[in-house]
Amino acid sequence: MKTLLDQIGNTPLIKVEENNGSNIFAKMEGFNPGGSIKDRIALNMINNAERLGIIKKGDTLIEPTSGNTGVGLAMVGAMKGYKVKVIMPDTTSPEKIKMIKAYGGETILVESLRYRKFVIDDVRNMVRKEGNLVFLNQYENAFNPLAHFEGTAEEIIKQMKGEKIDYFVAGMGTGGTITGVGRRLRQKFPKMKIIAVQPIQGQSIEGLRSLKDGFVPPIIDFEIIDEIYDLEAEKAFQTREEIARKGILVGPSSGAAMYVSREISKENPGVNIVTVFPDRGERYL
Ligand SMILES: Cc1ncc(COP(=O)(O)O)c(C=O)c1O
Numbered sequence: 001m002k003t004l005l006d007q008i009g010n011t012p013l014i015k016v017e018e019n020n021g022s023n024i025f026a027k028m029e030g031f032n033p034g035g036s037i038k039d040r041i042a043l044n045m046i047n048n049a050e051r052l053g054i055i056k057k058g059d060t061l062i063e064p065t066s067g068n069t070g071v072g073l074a075m076v077g078a079m080k081g082y083k084v085k086v087i088m089p090d091t092t093s094p095e096k097i098k099m100i101k102a103y104g105g106e107t108i109l110v111e112s113l114r115y116r117k118f119v120i121d122d123v124r125n126m127v128r129k130e131g132n133l134v135f136l137n138q139y140e141n142a143f144n145p146l147a148h149f150e151g152t153a154e155e156i157i158k159q160m161k162g163e164k165i166d167y168f169v170a171g172m173g174t175g176g177t178i179t180g181v182g183r184r185l186r187q188k189f190p191k192m193k194i195i196a197v198q199p200i201q202g203q204s205i206e207g208l209r210s211l212k213d214g215f216v217p218p219i220i221d222f223e224i225i226d227e228i229y230d231l232e233a234e235k236a237f238q239t240r241e242e243i244a245r246k247g248i249l250v251g252p253s254s255g256a257a258m259y260v261s262r263e264i265s266k267e268n269p270g271v272n273i274v275t276v277f278p279d280r281g282e283r284y285l
Contacts, residue, residue, distance in 0.1 A: 005079055008032055008039045009151045013159035013274075016248065016258065022265035024258070024273045027156060030250060030280030034075040035099075037152070037278040038065075041176055042072030044147035045136045046080060055134050057081040062133045064088070064115070064123055066173060066207050067096035068279055069138050074105030085133070087123065089115035091204060095283040112204070116213050138174050139217040148180025156181065156274055157188055165189050166271035169261045171197045171208045171253040172228075175220035177276055182224040185274075193226045197260050203233040207253040207278060235259045240281070249281030 011031040016024045029037035049055040060083040063073055070086030077084040084105040088097070089112035097107050120139060127133045138144050156165070168185050170178040175196070182194040199205040201212040209215075211228070233252075239262070240255025254277035261275045 003079065004033050005043060005076065008034075008043050010155060013156060014248075016243065016261075017246075019262060019265035021269040022271045022273060024261045024265060024275065025160070026248075026254070026258070026275050026277045027152065028250075029276060029278050032072075034068075034072045035280045035283060036068040036071060036251075037177060037276065038068035038072035039075065040072075040147040040151055041138060041141075041144045042069060042076045044143045044151075045138065045141050046073070046076050046082070048143045049134070049136060050080075055082065059083070059134050060085060060132060062087070062123060062127065062135050063138060064120075065138065066209075067092045067100075067283075068207060069174075070100045070105065070107070071096055071103070073136075074100045074103035077105065078103045087115075091206070093206065093284050095285065099283070116209065117215070138176065139215075140219060142219065144174055144176035145180030145183070145219050145221075148177050149184045150180075152177065152276070153181040153184030156185070160272070160274070163272055165192055165274050166268070167193050167195060167261070167264050167273040169195045169197065169257050169264065169273060169275040171205070171256050171276075171278065172211070172220070173207050173209055173253075175217045177278070178225060179219055179221045181276070183221060186224050194224055195260060195264065196225050196228045197231055197256050198228060199233050199236075199256070200230045205231070205233050205236045205252050205256050206284065207251065208256060229260050229263075231256050231259060244281060248277070250277040251279040251281055251284050253278050 032039040064087040090109040091112040236256035239259040257275040
Protein backbone atom coordinates (compact mmCIF):
# COMPACT_ATOMS: atom_id res chain seq x y z
CA MET A 1 0.00 0.00 0.00
CA LYS A 2 1.37 3.43 -0.92
CA THR A 3 1.86 6.20 1.63
CA LEU A 4 1.69 9.91 0.98
CA LEU A 5 5.52 9.96 0.85
CA ASP A 6 5.35 7.88 -2.34
CA GLN A 7 3.39 10.71 -3.94
CA ILE A 8 6.33 13.13 -3.72
CA GLY A 9 7.75 13.83 -7.18
CA ASN A 10 6.43 12.69 -10.56
CA THR A 11 4.79 16.06 -11.05
CA PRO A 12 3.32 17.04 -14.43
CA LEU A 13 5.33 18.87 -17.10
CA ILE A 14 2.96 21.10 -19.05
CA LYS A 15 3.28 23.32 -22.10
CA VAL A 16 2.47 26.79 -20.81
CA GLU A 17 2.67 28.64 -24.11
CA GLU A 18 4.18 28.96 -27.53
CA ASN A 19 5.90 32.25 -28.24
CA ASN A 20 7.78 33.30 -31.37
CA GLY A 21 7.89 29.64 -32.48
CA SER A 22 9.43 28.62 -29.16
CA ASN A 23 7.81 26.40 -26.54
CA ILE A 24 7.78 27.09 -22.81
CA PHE A 25 7.27 24.02 -20.63
CA ALA A 26 6.88 24.13 -16.84
CA LYS A 27 7.33 21.47 -14.21
CA MET A 28 4.31 21.90 -11.92
CA GLU A 29 5.83 21.35 -8.47
CA GLY A 30 2.69 22.50 -6.68
CA PHE A 31 1.37 18.98 -7.36
CA ASN A 32 3.56 17.60 -4.58
CA PRO A 33 1.53 16.65 -1.46
CA GLY A 34 2.93 19.57 0.61
CA GLY A 35 2.32 21.87 -2.36
CA SER A 36 5.90 22.70 -3.36
CA ILE A 37 9.16 21.49 -4.87
CA LYS A 38 10.65 21.43 -1.37
CA ASP A 39 8.84 18.17 -0.49
CA ARG A 40 11.48 16.47 -2.64
CA ILE A 41 14.48 17.78 -0.73
CA ALA A 42 12.79 17.42 2.68
CA LEU A 43 12.26 13.71 1.98
CA ASN A 44 15.70 13.17 0.45
CA MET A 45 17.57 14.97 3.25
CA ILE A 46 15.61 13.09 5.96
CA ASN A 47 15.91 9.67 4.25
CA ASN A 48 19.66 10.05 3.84
CA ALA A 49 20.19 11.42 7.36
CA GLU A 50 18.38 8.30 8.64
CA ARG A 51 20.47 6.04 6.43
CA LEU A 52 23.71 7.67 7.64
CA GLY A 53 22.59 7.48 11.28
CA ILE A 54 22.55 11.29 11.71
CA ILE A 55 18.96 11.34 12.98
CA LYS A 56 16.62 9.01 14.81
CA LYS A 57 12.88 9.15 15.41
CA GLY A 58 11.89 11.72 18.02
CA ASP A 59 14.73 14.13 17.12
CA THR A 60 14.01 17.81 16.49
CA LEU A 61 15.06 19.21 13.13
CA ILE A 62 15.82 22.91 12.83
CA GLU A 63 15.99 24.72 9.48
CA PRO A 64 16.08 28.31 8.21
CA THR A 65 13.78 28.62 5.19
CA SER A 66 11.62 31.07 3.28
CA GLY A 67 8.82 28.68 4.16
CA ASN A 68 8.42 25.89 1.63
CA THR A 69 11.25 23.75 3.00
CA GLY A 70 9.63 24.28 6.41
CA VAL A 71 6.30 23.01 5.09
CA GLY A 72 8.02 20.03 3.44
CA LEU A 73 10.03 19.14 6.55
CA ALA A 74 6.99 19.57 8.83
CA MET A 75 4.93 17.27 6.57
CA VAL A 76 7.60 14.58 6.13
CA GLY A 77 8.53 14.96 9.83
CA ALA A 78 4.90 14.43 10.86
CA MET A 79 4.79 11.22 8.82
CA LYS A 80 8.15 9.89 9.98
CA GLY A 81 8.12 11.00 13.63
CA TYR A 82 10.38 14.08 13.83
CA LYS A 83 9.69 17.42 15.48
CA VAL A 84 10.42 20.40 13.25
CA LYS A 85 11.46 23.97 14.17
CA VAL A 86 11.47 26.44 11.32
CA ILE A 87 13.21 29.84 11.25
CA MET A 88 11.57 32.16 8.72
CA PRO A 89 11.54 35.82 7.71
CA ASP A 90 8.57 37.71 9.21
CA THR A 91 7.42 38.52 5.67
CA THR A 92 6.64 34.83 4.99
CA SER A 93 3.06 34.34 3.78
CA PRO A 94 0.63 33.60 6.65
CA GLU A 95 -0.60 30.51 4.79
CA LYS A 96 2.84 28.85 4.97
CA ILE A 97 3.17 29.66 8.68
CA LYS A 98 -0.28 28.17 9.34
CA MET A 99 0.52 25.07 7.30
CA ILE A 100 3.72 24.41 9.26
CA LYS A 101 1.81 24.75 12.53
CA ALA A 102 -1.00 22.52 11.23
CA TYR A 103 1.58 19.75 10.59
CA GLY A 104 2.73 20.21 14.21
CA GLY A 105 5.86 22.25 13.45
CA GLU A 106 7.12 25.24 15.41
CA THR A 107 7.82 28.55 13.69
CA ILE A 108 10.33 31.21 14.74
CA LEU A 109 9.97 34.50 12.84
CA VAL A 110 13.00 36.73 12.28
CA GLU A 111 12.90 40.31 11.01
CA SER A 112 13.29 39.97 7.23
CA LEU A 113 16.39 42.17 6.78
CA ARG A 114 18.12 40.18 9.47
CA TYR A 115 16.96 36.96 7.82
CA ARG A 116 18.44 37.98 4.47
CA LYS A 117 21.81 38.20 6.10
CA PHE A 118 20.96 35.29 8.35
CA VAL A 119 24.00 33.14 8.28
CA ILE A 120 24.25 29.50 8.83
CA ASP A 121 26.50 30.26 11.80
CA ASP A 122 23.52 31.74 13.68
CA VAL A 123 21.70 28.42 13.44
CA ARG A 124 24.84 26.51 14.32
CA ASN A 125 25.12 28.65 17.46
CA MET A 126 21.50 27.81 18.36
CA VAL A 127 22.23 24.12 17.88
CA ARG A 128 25.31 24.42 20.08
CA LYS A 129 23.48 26.36 22.80
CA GLU A 130 20.21 24.43 22.88
CA GLY A 131 21.50 20.94 22.08
CA ASN A 132 19.02 18.23 20.98
CA LEU A 133 18.60 19.90 17.57
CA VAL A 134 19.64 18.52 14.19
CA PHE A 135 20.42 20.98 11.39
CA LEU A 136 20.13 19.33 7.97
CA ASN A 137 21.08 22.64 6.28
CA GLN A 138 19.51 22.78 2.85
CA TYR A 139 22.11 25.39 1.78
CA GLU A 140 24.99 22.95 2.20
CA ASN A 141 23.36 19.53 2.05
CA ALA A 142 24.35 17.62 -1.12
CA PHE A 143 21.08 15.66 -0.91
CA ASN A 144 19.23 18.87 -1.83
CA PRO A 145 20.64 19.14 -5.41
CA LEU A 146 20.78 15.36 -5.63
CA ALA A 147 16.99 15.15 -5.18
CA HIS A 148 16.73 17.26 -8.35
CA PHE A 149 19.52 15.48 -10.24
CA GLU A 150 17.99 12.05 -9.66
CA GLY A 151 14.33 13.08 -9.49
CA THR A 152 13.19 16.36 -11.05
CA ALA A 153 15.67 16.26 -13.98
CA GLU A 154 15.13 12.58 -14.84
CA GLU A 155 11.39 13.16 -14.88
CA ILE A 156 11.81 16.17 -17.21
CA ILE A 157 13.94 14.12 -19.62
CA LYS A 158 11.30 11.36 -19.74
CA GLN A 159 8.43 13.82 -20.05
CA MET A 160 10.08 15.59 -23.01
CA LYS A 161 9.89 12.25 -24.87
CA GLY A 162 13.09 12.70 -26.87
CA GLU A 163 12.54 16.39 -27.70
CA LYS A 164 15.70 18.44 -27.19
CA ILE A 165 15.95 21.04 -24.44
CA ASP A 166 17.68 24.32 -25.37
CA TYR A 167 17.19 26.32 -22.17
CA PHE A 168 16.54 25.54 -18.53
CA VAL A 169 15.38 28.45 -16.36
CA ALA A 170 15.00 28.33 -12.58
CA GLY A 171 14.74 30.74 -9.68
CA MET A 172 17.47 30.53 -7.08
CA GLY A 173 16.90 30.20 -3.36
CA THR A 174 19.33 27.60 -2.07
CA GLY A 175 20.34 26.94 -5.69
CA GLY A 176 19.46 23.26 -5.27
CA THR A 177 17.06 23.19 -8.22
CA ILE A 178 19.29 24.99 -10.74
CA THR A 179 22.33 22.95 -9.67
CA GLY A 180 20.71 19.51 -9.54
CA VAL A 181 18.48 19.80 -12.60
CA GLY A 182 21.11 21.80 -14.50
CA ARG A 183 23.86 19.25 -13.96
CA ARG A 184 21.73 16.37 -15.22
CA LEU A 185 20.25 18.21 -18.20
CA ARG A 186 23.68 19.47 -19.23
CA GLN A 187 24.95 15.87 -19.34
CA LYS A 188 22.10 14.99 -21.68
CA PHE A 189 22.14 18.20 -23.76
CA PRO A 190 25.74 19.53 -23.60
CA LYS A 191 25.01 22.64 -25.68
CA MET A 192 21.97 23.83 -23.76
CA LYS A 193 21.92 27.06 -21.73
CA ILE A 194 21.16 27.18 -18.02
CA ILE A 195 19.73 30.43 -16.69
CA ALA A 196 19.28 31.27 -13.00
CA VAL A 197 16.91 33.97 -11.76
CA GLN A 198 17.34 36.08 -8.63
CA PRO A 199 15.57 39.22 -7.41
CA ILE A 200 17.29 42.58 -7.85
CA GLN A 201 19.20 43.18 -4.64
CA GLY A 202 16.97 44.69 -1.97
CA GLN A 203 13.72 43.41 -3.53
CA SER A 204 11.79 40.36 -2.41
CA ILE A 205 10.35 37.50 -4.47
CA GLU A 206 9.30 34.94 -1.87
CA GLY A 207 11.41 31.78 -2.14
CA LEU A 208 14.26 33.44 -4.03
CA ARG A 209 17.28 35.33 -2.75
CA SER A 210 19.98 37.48 -4.29
CA LEU A 211 23.57 36.29 -4.14
CA LYS A 212 24.42 39.99 -3.90
CA ASP A 213 23.04 39.99 -0.34
CA GLY A 214 26.34 38.40 0.52
CA PHE A 215 25.51 34.81 1.30
CA VAL A 216 26.45 32.32 -1.43
CA PRO A 217 25.03 28.85 -0.74
CA PRO A 218 27.92 26.34 -1.01
CA ILE A 219 25.79 23.82 -2.97
CA ILE A 220 25.52 26.10 -6.03
CA ASP A 221 27.56 24.85 -9.00
CA PHE A 222 28.49 27.99 -10.93
CA GLU A 223 30.23 25.88 -13.60
CA ILE A 224 26.89 24.88 -15.10
CA ILE A 225 25.15 28.28 -14.89
CA ASP A 226 25.45 30.35 -18.08
CA GLU A 227 23.72 33.48 -16.82
CA ILE A 228 22.19 34.90 -13.66
CA TYR A 229 19.26 37.18 -14.42
CA ASP A 230 18.50 39.97 -11.91
CA LEU A 231 14.75 40.44 -12.04
CA GLU A 232 12.58 43.28 -10.79
CA ALA A 233 10.10 41.80 -8.31
CA GLU A 234 7.18 43.68 -9.88
CA LYS A 235 7.72 41.80 -13.18
CA ALA A 236 7.46 38.48 -11.35
CA PHE A 237 4.20 39.56 -9.67
CA GLN A 238 2.68 40.84 -12.93
CA THR A 239 3.59 37.67 -14.82
CA ARG A 240 2.18 35.54 -12.03
CA GLU A 241 -1.15 37.43 -12.34
CA GLU A 242 -1.14 36.99 -16.11
CA ILE A 243 -0.64 33.24 -15.95
CA ALA A 244 -3.31 32.94 -13.23
CA ARG A 245 -5.71 34.49 -15.79
CA LYS A 246 -4.78 31.61 -18.09
CA GLY A 247 -5.83 29.15 -15.37
CA ILE A 248 -2.43 28.43 -13.83
CA LEU A 249 -2.35 29.69 -10.22
CA VAL A 250 1.23 29.52 -8.97
CA GLY A 251 3.51 31.48 -6.61
CA PRO A 252 5.58 34.61 -7.32
CA SER A 253 8.81 32.69 -7.99
CA SER A 254 6.96 30.90 -10.81
CA GLY A 255 6.08 34.34 -12.20
CA ALA A 256 9.81 35.15 -12.11
CA ALA A 257 10.72 31.94 -13.96
CA MET A 258 7.99 32.55 -16.53
CA TYR A 259 9.00 36.16 -17.17
CA VAL A 260 12.58 35.17 -17.93
CA SER A 261 11.46 32.20 -20.06
CA ARG A 262 9.35 34.60 -22.14
CA GLU A 263 12.26 36.99 -22.57
CA ILE A 264 14.37 34.09 -23.86
CA SER A 265 11.62 33.01 -26.25
CA LYS A 266 11.38 36.56 -27.67
CA GLU A 267 15.07 36.54 -28.57
CA ASN A 268 15.31 32.91 -29.69
CA PRO A 269 12.77 31.55 -32.14
CA GLY A 270 12.23 27.80 -32.43
CA VAL A 271 13.70 26.67 -29.10
CA ASN A 272 12.40 24.52 -26.25
CA ILE A 273 12.58 26.22 -22.86
CA VAL A 274 11.95 24.23 -19.70
CA THR A 275 11.29 25.95 -16.40
CA VAL A 276 10.02 25.10 -12.93
CA PHE A 277 6.94 26.46 -11.19
CA PRO A 278 8.02 25.72 -7.59
CA ASP A 279 4.69 26.01 -5.78
CA ARG A 280 0.95 26.64 -5.77
CA GLY A 281 -0.65 30.07 -5.71
CA GLU A 282 -3.08 29.47 -2.84
CA ARG A 283 -0.36 30.00 -0.27
CA TYR A 284 0.12 33.64 -1.26
CA LEU A 285 -3.45 34.96 -1.15
C1 LIG B 1 8.64 29.31 -3.84
C2 LIG B 1 10.06 28.96 -4.10
N1 LIG B 1 10.55 29.12 -5.31
C3 LIG B 1 11.84 28.84 -5.59
C4 LIG B 1 12.70 28.38 -4.64
C5 LIG B 1 14.15 28.15 -4.99
O1 LIG B 1 14.53 26.83 -5.03
P1 LIG B 1 16.00 26.39 -4.67
O2 LIG B 1 16.12 26.52 -3.17
O3 LIG B 1 16.10 24.98 -5.11
O4 LIG B 1 16.95 27.28 -5.34
C6 LIG B 1 12.22 28.21 -3.36
C7 LIG B 1 13.12 27.78 -2.31
O5 LIG B 1 12.92 28.04 -1.13
C8 LIG B 1 10.87 28.48 -3.07
O6 LIG B 1 10.35 28.35 -1.84
